Amino acid sequence: MxxxxxxxxxxxxxxxxxxxxxxxxxxxxxxxxxxxxxxxxxxxxxxxxxxxxxxxxxxxxxxxxxxxxxxxxxxxxxxxxxxxxxxxxxxxxxxxxxxxxxxxxxxxxxxxxxxxxxxxxxxxxxxxxxxxxxxxGDSPLTERETYVLAAARQGGSISDVARAVHLSQGTVRNHLSSAIGKTGGKNRADAVRVAEERGWL
Known part of the structure; x- marks a missing residue:
């Protein structure tokens, strides 16, 4: 059984x-x-x-x-x-x-x-x-980019995201910029949308 x-x-x-x-x-x-x-x-x-x-x-x-x-x-x-x-x-x-x-x-x-x-x-x-x-194929996002992009789903400023993931604002900006480029998104919200639709987040 x-x-x-x-x-x-x-x-x-x-x-x-x-x-x-x-x-x-x-x-x-x-x-x-x-x-x-x-x-x-x-x-x-x-x-x-x-x-x-x-x-x-x-x-x-x-x-x-x-x-x-x-x-x-x-x-x-x-x-x-x-x-x-x-x-x-x-x-x-x-x-x-x-x-x-x-x-x-x-x-x-x-x-x-x-x-x-x-x-x-x-x-x-x-x-x-x-x-x-x-x-x-596999997600092009690194583990850190995925983590930062997932935190950005909640909205809020760069400083809000940085606090949530315990990284500097500059590091968060770099990861988000890279994630936007890899997903082909127009901006942060679009990158989140693309990553969610493809099951990367």
């Missing part, structure tokens, strides 16, 4: 996924959470062997949660499921240790099969997303 945890911040979606997957004879939904920072404890408490994680959740996102599960509870396999089929998300999820990545409009039977395959130690990836990810 596959012991499944479902993490999604939308209660309706979470409930629907649980109801559908619980109909499968070999899948038992043992836990449901609505925040990324609740995943590790819920996996530990429920003994889940597969965690089905949404990407965009409060607390921490699903990719960060996948990395924590992999580091602390490697016996639990992670399958990412998201509404947003962004190629950059796929690369980041796999780097975080996820065993699979599917989009939410995957038919129920295929989703159940993906859970089974991940449980058996196989990798499962949405084919269209994989093709787009290969065509697009």
């Amino acid at each position: 596959i012991r499944l945890l479902i993490a999604d911040d939308q209660a309706l979606v979470r409930g629907a996924l649980a109801a559908l997957l619980d109909l499968e004879q070999d899948i038992d939904v043992v836990a449901q959470v609505g925040r990324g920072d609740e995943v590790v404890e819920a996996v530990r408490a429920s003994g889940a062997t597969v965690a089905l994680l949404d990407i965009e959740m409060p607390g921490i996102d699903g990719i960060a949660a996948a990395a924590l599960v992999g580091a602390q509870l490697p016996e639990c396999r992670v399958l990412m499921v998201t509404t947003f089929g962004r190629p950059g998300y796929l690369a980041r999820a796999m780097q975080a240790g996820a065993a699979g990545f599917v989009v939410k409009d995957t038919p129920a039977a295929e989703l159940a099969d993906a859970v089974r395959r991940v449980s058996m130690g196989l990798r499962v990836v949405d084919l269209q997303l994989a093709a787009e990810s290969l065509a697009q």
